Amino acid sequence: MSAALPVLSQEAPVLKVATTEYPPFEYVKDGVLQGDDVETVRTVLQAMGYEPKFQVLPWARAEMMVRRGNADLLFSLTSSPERERHYLFTAPISEARDVLYARKNAGLSWTSYNDLADLSVGVTAGYSYAPEFMAWLMQGESQVVTMNQENPDLAGLRMVAMGRVDVFICEQTACDYLIETNKGHYPELSRVAALPGVVGDERFFRAAFSRKRPDARALRNEFNQVLKGLGLAATD
Template sequence: MRKRCGFALFALLLASAGAAAETLRIAADVWPPFTDARLPGNGLAAELVSTALKRAGHRPEYVEVPWARALRGVQVGDYDLIVSAWYSDDRARYGLFSKPYLTNRILFLKRKGSAVDFQALADLKRYSIAVVRGYSYLPSFDADASLNKVPVKGFQMGARMLSAGRVQLTLEDELVARFYLSRELKGIRDQLVFLSRPLSENGLHILVRRSHPRHQQLVEAFDQAMQAMREDGTYQAIFARHGLAQP
């Protein structure tokens, strides 16, 4: 009798999910290994998010656009949610954040054998640091005009400058850096090492537009599905499928 009641409840939940199911336009920019249409599942973050949304009974439609367009699209209703967003008060005005489903650890890299170290921002003043133009790493770091920050077009350029001795540090999300160091930067991988202390750690969330009539329910269902994925091993299996170790 208890099994039959459980099945009936499960069927009712499925029927409810089906009634609320819809196609969701989920937006992201190119940010491997997290989001990139050239990667399996459109990237690690995109696959995690899409899997959770499908479990919640929805049909995610992945759209890859520049970051500024993704933010604007959620504000005007072109997209239903952004796949991978850090929290900010400004974004919270027009979007509802999920619980974090990943953590971005921003780490410095130095040349192997270098005595360069970092324990506090003041320690960085004597070093030259390659930073990606337009990136935000940490408000206090970004605003510190006393630091010798050398703007570059991307992490790849900063890593090559570091390898060549043109700067003493660069920095990037750990998984992003490892992605590039295992591919196009493979030739200099053994010349660089990570510093153990992160500059910052930021939770990665989905950001659902508040103009969506069921934005609260979407976020709650996503959070529940992501937790279930952690408990049943799906979360870990997606990491493994992308060749990445879970932090």
Template sequence: MTVLCGMALGALPLSSFARAPVSRELVAVGTHNVGIFERRPNGEFSGLGVELVRLLAHRHGYQARFEIYPWRRAMEVVSGGKADILVGAYKSVERQRILRFGEQAFLQDELAFYVRADSMPVWDGDYSLLKGRRVAVINGWLYGQAFDKALPQLRASVTNSVENGLQMLAHGHVELFATNRRDTDPVLAALGLQDRLMALAPLIDVQDGYFAYPLSSRLRDVPAHFDQLLVEMKRNGALQKLARRYGVTIP
């Protein structure tokens, strides 16, 4: 267990772990999600979402296992009951038809259009100004109701990663790239494109992220147990401390 996990555990009452049942496997999946769900070169998983799953597993006697997929595939794995937890999902009516969402959000993201610094379209939140523009979006991501309503007016191209979206923008294949700032700014810096590409104001939307579960889960108590854990950690400040260490904003 990492030092971060140990610090968060120390912020919770010891009585919370007093009668843990026999260990069972708890499978959590997600996509590469900066500060939330990441796999290191040595194969170890890290991030706020990962640490929270480990805390839950420790409290209730589960053996946590992590798997990483492209985002749409990760949703399918959980909605199909092949995994127990989807880490960091935005909530929508459509997604609630195939997934059960927790009540407690544990992250908050700003979504924005990224553009080339030498070619900035006029954008003040009015999608009619972007009609016909070439826009890259990430497969399976949620951008909010206003964006979804405007999407038919845009010339959308789908990509599977933030890096690909930024490269498409940098090479002029699209005029805008819709993404979230937490995932995108570190990649932008790593690619050395921070002087060429920039986020455009105002934001597309602000979205809260949740843990989500199969509609018919084999572990029926996990959603309620996770909500209880998050309520406790918000109340005693442990979630805020852990989030700061990973550079994550919480609601």
């Protein structure tokens, strides 16, 4: 009688995934990466048969890793023609809505970008906003203040609260979350709120595969198929 052959375990292939802290979409709590977009990406990749290896970095470094092919996938980000040169974007994984934050007692409102003329406008370095908004900023009608801090959205909100910037553009879900969870430590955040009106159209956050991978298109297509099959895609 022959001896039984040992069963060889097969480990799932690893995909290197880069992201940054952007609560509530992705953030680290008690040493664990979590958030709605994290769970979506993890669930889809595991359903595809891959084991995601997440690395949390400042946004500029995360982008550079994926552009150079040192990581396979990046999330969460909006698509743009410039970014399309480096990535193959997936279908939407969540919605994005950029708004302007100001001090509650500042008496500010806007219906067109020209209403922001002569104001200081805070933006986050490396972020992609509505093209018409970026084009208006390039005209020089306002003073642009760029946030390069490790947590740029929190820094921008605090600068508004302290009167160092008039308005700050931010994704509303993310910045409302930052205000609510940080106002105990930074009481000045209670003085800040979103102004009515959306900057550009409501957009979508996506994941993006590095074009440096020869199989990037096949991975992106499979990701989209699984995302839709699991009912996790945001409405495009």
